[in-house]
Amino acid sequence: MPTPPPRAGRTPVSADAPLEIRGRGGRAPDVFEPRGWMPMRQYRRDEPVDFLIVGTGAGGATLAARLAEHGFSVVGLDAGPWFRPLEDFASDEAAQTKLYWTDDRLSGGENPLQLGSNNSGKAVGGSTVHFAMVSLRFRPAWFKSRTLLGYGADWPIDWREMWHYYAEVEQALKIAGPVSYPWGPKRPRYPYRAHELNAAGLALAESCEKMGMAWTETPLATLSAPRGRAHPCVYRGFCTLGCSTNAKQSALVTWIPRAVAAGAEIRDQAMAGRIEVDADGRATGVHYHRDGAWRFQRARNVVVAGYAIETPRLLLNSATDRYRDGLANRSGLVGRYLTVQANQAAWGLLPREVRWYKGPPSLALTEHWNYDDQKDFFGGYCYMSQGPLPQLWANTLASARGLWGAPLMAAMENYNHQVGFKIVGEMLPQLRNRVTLADTRDQYGLPIARVEYSWCDNDRALIQHALGTMTEALQVIDASDIWQQTDDTCHMNGTARMGSDPETSVVDADCRSWDHPNLWVCDGSVFPTVGGVNPSLTIQAIACRTADRIRAMADRGELERPHHAARQALPV
Amino acid sequence: MPDRFPGYDVLAKRHTPSWNEQTRRVIDARLAIPRTPRFFTEAEYATVEALAARIVPQPAQRPPVPVAALVDTKLLENQQDGYRDPAMPPEREAWRRGLLALDADAEAAHGAPFRALEGTQQDALLRQMEAGQLHGSAWVGLPPATFFKHRLLRDIVMAYFSHPTAWSEIGWGGPASPRGYVRMGYDARDPWEAAEAHADPAAARRKNARVG
Numbered sequence: 159m160p161t162p163p164p165r166a167g168r169t170p171v172s173a174d175a176p177l178e179i180r181g182r183g184g185r186a187p188d189v190f191e192p193r194g195w196m197p198m199r200q201y202r203r204d205e206p207v208d209f210l211i212v213g214t215g216a217g218g219a220t221l222a223a224r225l226a227e228h229g230f231s232v233v234g235l236d237a238g239p240w241f242r243p244l245e246d247f248a249s250d251e252a253a254q255t256k257l258y259w260t261d262d263r264l265s266g267g268e269n270p271l272q273l274g275s276n277n278s279g280k281a282v283g284g285s286t287v288h289f290a291m292v293s294l295r296f297r298p299a300w301f302k303s304r305t306l307l308g309y310g311a312d313w314p315i316d317w318r319e320m321w322h323y324y325a326e327v328e329q330a331l332k333i334a335g336p337v338s339y340p341w342g343p344k345r346p347r348y349p350y351r352a353h354e355l356n357a358a359g360l361a362l363a364e365s366c367e368k369m370g371m372a373w374t375e376t377p378l379a380t381l382s383a384p385r386g387r388a389h390p391c392v393y394r395g396f397c398t399l400g401c402s403t404n405a406k407q408s409a410l411v412t413w414i415p416r417a418v419a420a421g422a423e424i425r426d427q428a429m430a431g432r433i434e435v436d437a438d439g440r441a442t443g444v445h446y447h448r449d450g451a452w453r454f455q456r457a458r459n460v461v462v463a464g465y466a467i468e469t470p471r472l473l474l475n476s477a478t479d480r481y482r483d484g485l486a487n488r489s490g491l492v493g494r495y496l497t498v499q500a501n502q503a504a505w506g507l508l509p510r511e512v513r514w515y516k517g518p519p520s521l522a523l524t525e526h527w528n529y530d531d532q533k534d535f536f537g538g539y540c541y542m543s544q545g546p547l548p549q550l551w552a553n554t555l556a557s558a559r560g561l562w563g564a565p566l567m568a569a570m571e572n573y574n575h576q577v578g579f580k581i582v583g584e585m586l587p588q589l590r591n592r593v594t595l596a597d598t599r600d601q602y603g604l605p606i607a608r609v610e611y612s613w614c615d616n617d618r619a620l621i622q623h624a625l626g627t628m629t630e631a632l633q634v635i636d637a638s639d640i641w642q643q644t645d646d647t648c649h650m651n652g653t654a655r656m657g658s659d660p661e662t663s664v665v666d667a668d669c670r671s672w673d674h675p676n677l678w679v680c681d682g683s684v685f686p687t688v689g690g691v692n693p694s695l696t697i698q699a700i701a702c703r704t705a706d707r708i709r710a711m712a713d714r715g716e717l718e719r720p721h722h723a724a725r726q727a728l729p730v
Numbered sequence: 731m732p733d734r735f736p737g738y739d740v741l742a743k744r745h746t747p748s749w750n751e752q753t754r755r756v757i758d759a760r761l762a763i764p765r766t767p768r769f770f771t772e773a774e775y776a777t778v779e780a781l782a783a784r785i786v787p788q789p790a791q792r793p794p795v796p797v798a799a800l801v802d803t804k805l806l807e808n809q810q811d812g813y814r815d816p817a818m819p820p821e822r823e824a825w826r827r828g829l830l831a832l833d834a835d836a837e838a839a840h841g842a843p844f845r846a847l848e849g850t851q852q853d854a855l856l857r858q859m860e861a862g863q864l865h866g867s868a869w870v871g872l873p874p875a876t877f878f879k880h881r882l883l884r885d886i887v888m889a890y891f892s893h894p895t896a897w898s899e900i901g902w903g904g905p906a907s908p909r910g911y912v913r914m915g916y917d918a919r920d921p922w923e924a925a926e927a928h929a930d931p932a933a934a935r936r937k938n939a940r941v942g
Contacts (some may be wrong), residue, residue: 192884245752249905252892253756260812262820274812356914392910395903402750402907511919511926515903516911548902552891556883560860562785565854566887573900574926596816608816 159415160573177246178240181282181426183527186418189411190404192245199421201457201668207231209708210444210457212430215284216697219417220327220408220464224595225703230712233423233455235446237468238280240426241287241410247402251549254399257281257288261606263467263597268612271498271647278467281378282426283410285465286694288398290519291406292417292542292582293333294691295324297342297528300584303687309536309616310587310687313382314658321345323699331407332385335377341525350687353391358543358705359515359522361577365631371526377696378518379407390642393517395545413698429602431651433460433476433485433677440718441485441677447602458718461669466650469683470593471607473654486654486671486679491664493593496611497688498651500583502541502621502644504628506637507575514545514576527627528690535619537584538690541628544578551576555568558643577637579628582648584690585617593653598723611647649693651685668707669700676718680704736935738896738924740904742942747909748922757894758906765799769806769822771842772827778802778886780845784852785883786890795896800889801825811884815876825885828877831868834860837865901926 180187181198188194201207208230211218222234223495241247248254259278265271279285298317303310325346328335335348352375355363359375366373380391380401391405404411414424428448436442441460443454449707462469470493474484484492520542528538546554548570555561555569590612595605613621624641632640657663659671671677682697691698711717741750744757752926767775775798775907783890805822818824832855836844840851847855858864859882888894897904901924903911925937 247907248756249748249750249907250753250756250892252760252888255809258812260810262810264814264816265813266816270813270815272813275808278812352919354914357916357918360915392906392908393912393914394906394908394910402752403910436891508916510916512916513903513918517914544873547870548897548900549888549891551886552887554787556887557879560885562856562883566785567787570891570896570900574924609813650871 177241178457179242179427181424186424187240187242189242189415190244192242194242196415197416198418198423199233201233204451206443206456206458207233208457209233209459209461211235211461211463211680213445213463213465213468213681214282214285214414214424215279215409215463215465215681216286216694217310217414218461219283220698220701221463221680221705222703223413223417223420225708226417226422228705228709230418231421233425234417235425235428235430235444236282236284237429238282238422238426240282241400243400243402243411245406246650247400249394249396249402251399251547254288254396257400261600262598263606264598264608265348265611266608267591267610271609271611271650273514273609277648277650278465281410282414282424283408286408287400287410289590289694290398290692291660292520292523292692293328293331293377293379293695294693295342295345295695296532296689297538300687300689304442307531307536309429311655311657313686314656319703320696320699323702324695326702327695327698331379331412332381333377333379334382340374341529342370343661348377349627353378353380353382353518353521355521356393356514356517356545357510357512358545358577361508361512361635362522362524362543362631364633366524366526366632368657369631371516371524371617373522373524375522376520378521380518381405390726391518395515395517395519395547396659397518399547418580419471430464430472431475431602431604433462433472435478435481435485435674439674440478441674453632459676459678461680461697462654463681465608465681466653466683467593467607469679470653470679471595474595475604486664486673486677488673489664491655491662493653494589495587495652495655496593496609496650497585497587497685498590498611498647499649499688499690500617500621500624501580501640501646501648502583502625503544503578503580503646504577504632504640505578505640506632506640507572508577508635508637509575510705511574512577513574515547517545519545525691532725535616535623536586537616537620539581539620539624540690541579541581541624548573550585554643558645558693559641560575577632579631581624581628582690582692583620583624584688585620585647588612588614588686630712649682649688651682651688651693654683655678655686656684657686668711669704678704733931734927735898735901735924736927736931736938738898738901738938738941740894740902742903743922746922746942748903748907749905750907753905753907758933760800760892761894763796763803765796765797767802769802771887772891774826776804777829777833777843780852780889781882782886784849784856785886792895795890795893797886797889801885804885804889815873815880817871817873818876819872819882821881823906824872824877824881827868828882831864831872831874834868835864835866898924
């Protein structure tokens with residue numbers, strides 16, 4: 159491995175000092191207890207574990223927990239620190255940027271993506287530590303959008319199977335949602351009751367009723383009643399900056415403790431640099447950087463779960479003489495079909511005080527345009543009420559509305575009266591939108607990612623439709639000073655898409671690479687299409703399904719080795 | 731500018747259940763940062779102060795938010811956004827080169843560095859930068875419109891609104907852990923939230939005196 163250059167000088171002057179490595183010495187941080195610990199099994203690096211998982215976000219943490227619970231030996235690596243929210247998370251936008259992936263990346267194309275705080279986490283728990291908790295199921299037809307709706311690509315998975323796994327994840331996270339959901343096929347009741355609407359949510363509800371569209375309380379992964387050692391949400395409104403009370407059902411406080419309790423080892427601040435493959439093309443382990451040195455963990459199976467930028471980056475950075483274009487890349491599609499979601503907004507002012515900073519940011523939503531096919535474009539969108547905190551809102555006014563000087567200061571005085579709606583809209587997969595490697599190297603000595611993104615005509619048509627709908631929604635509730643934010647996107651998927659043909663996909667329906675029988679991808683990268691809802695619930699459902707499929711394959715003797723030796727691993 | 735939230739001070743809540751220890755720690759550190767350049771040179775620092783006065787103009791009757799010091803500290807700590815236009819250098823280099831290029835344009839147009847110009851002259855230069863219409867040779871490899879929107883504007887605006895003084899001015903509740911909020915609907919104010927002046931500034935001032 160390359161020798162890393164000295165770290166770019168991050169001197170802890172005003173921010174908190176960087177965290178120590180916490181997952182070692184036979185113990186892991188207990189996230190429910192300040193300075194608390196829980197025992198954690200440890201595995202030797204020179205003996206192969208059944209599954210080595212790179213990344214511990216929605217995909218990796220879920221898979222780690224379920225595989226460990228199925229009896230496999232599991233090690234999870236995460237590049238970020240292992241926080242205890244109760245002691246480590248401040249109520250402060252600037253300080254909490256420590257949750258984001260802020261290592262250098264290039265972002266270009268005709269419509270460059272905003273990364274960092276927008277969609278990229280670097281912590282045990284991944285982006286779920288700062289996600290907005292919106293937990294929606296796909297519309298069933300999206301799993302066959304090519305066949306049924308005429309665009310995108312079909313998934314190799316049936317929606318009815320997904321319906322089963324959605325229910326499993328909703329139970330695992332105690333999703334708080336409405337008694338009956340207005341769209342799609344029947345689903346079970348949400349485990350916890352819906353949260354009370356704040357004024358921003360009431361504004362969405364009122365506007366929908368006036369426009370004749372259904373709306374509902376957003377199913378959210380934050381507690382509306384106690385659960386174990388976690389209290390219900392206190393509506394502090396800092397959800398996308400990390401939940402300091404543990405009400406948020408992030409992977410950090412759900413799947414990770416489950417994984418550790420079931421015998422998995424999680425190694426924090428462990429940055430994967432390269433997957434090793436043998437002469438037969440089988441993965442043998444991963445080189446990773448931790449505690450100042452490169453190390454190598456042997457494994458019978460390697461799972462890449464770094465999300466849609468780091469996953470292809472690792473596969474591409476693992477190129478060998480035999481696999482010159484990177485691992486799992488016979489199709490040439492690793493890094494291709496990067497597909498984000500449109501995230502445009504309409505904003506306005508109400509005479510009454512809204513104080514949108516209280517409560518989870520998106521308490522109410524409508525999926526009306528996900529289920530209405532009388533549109534002149536492919537795909538759909540939902541939109542939700544919003545509650546950006548002052549730094550984010552000021553930067554939105556500055557960068558998207560072009561305000562600075564006295565007009566910016568005057569607009570910020572109206573902060574407590576601001577209201578707005580934002581879409582999560584389906585963009586179409588395009589071959590040209592992609593992740594590649596740049597010449598620049600990061601602090602580990604690894605080539606950084608270059609991301610290129612350009613909208614297509616259909617994306618623009620969807621955005622225009624959504625902006626029109628949301629503007630009307632603000633008009634019908636008599637908002638003033640309405641303006642449209644046209645530039646934003648969110649979520650990232652698709653750079654290692656699943657399919658049923660090795661020539662047109664990177665992994666199969668079980669998230670297993672077509673090229674290497676013991677190399678898997680389990681995160682949003684596998685999405686062939688993104689739909690018009692937030693992806694986290696689907697990522698976790700796919701991970702639960704993958705764990706069950708792996709167990710079934712192991713039971714049939716179709717994996718590298720049976721997993722019966724799992725419990726015999728020795729502590730280091 | 732009329733006082734919309736008379737007497738409201740987020741810092742009055744510092745010892746209430748709205749602030750926990752880790753929040754006090756990071757806010758205290760922010761309030762205590764040195765008001766002197768540590769990353770920038772003296773001249774660069776003075777230019778950033780001049781830029782901040784145009785981007786986030788502050789009322790004269792209260793202690794100013796030290797915007798230049800906050801930007802300087804961010805760069806000293808090398809806090810990055812996590813992405814950049816391929817045509818743009820990383821944060822630190824972008825700031826250094828952008829300030830150099832801005833001064834070169836100021837000298838060419840007015841015979842003086844940016845910080846020495848009149849406010850209207852400064853605004854005119856900033857509008858040109860925003861529109862990508864600065865063409866001095868120092869902008870080669872640093873698109874002026876991108877520098878303005880993604881570096882200069884972003885860092886200055888985010889610095890200003892990271893400060894409790896700015897939070898008090900807009901009536902935001904500020905830090906809220908572990909207490910959070912209870913009253914969620916329209917015009918629903920928790921007793922520890924800012925009261926807006928409306929027609930009765932004296933009543934609002936009385937309420938705001940009790941948020942702590």
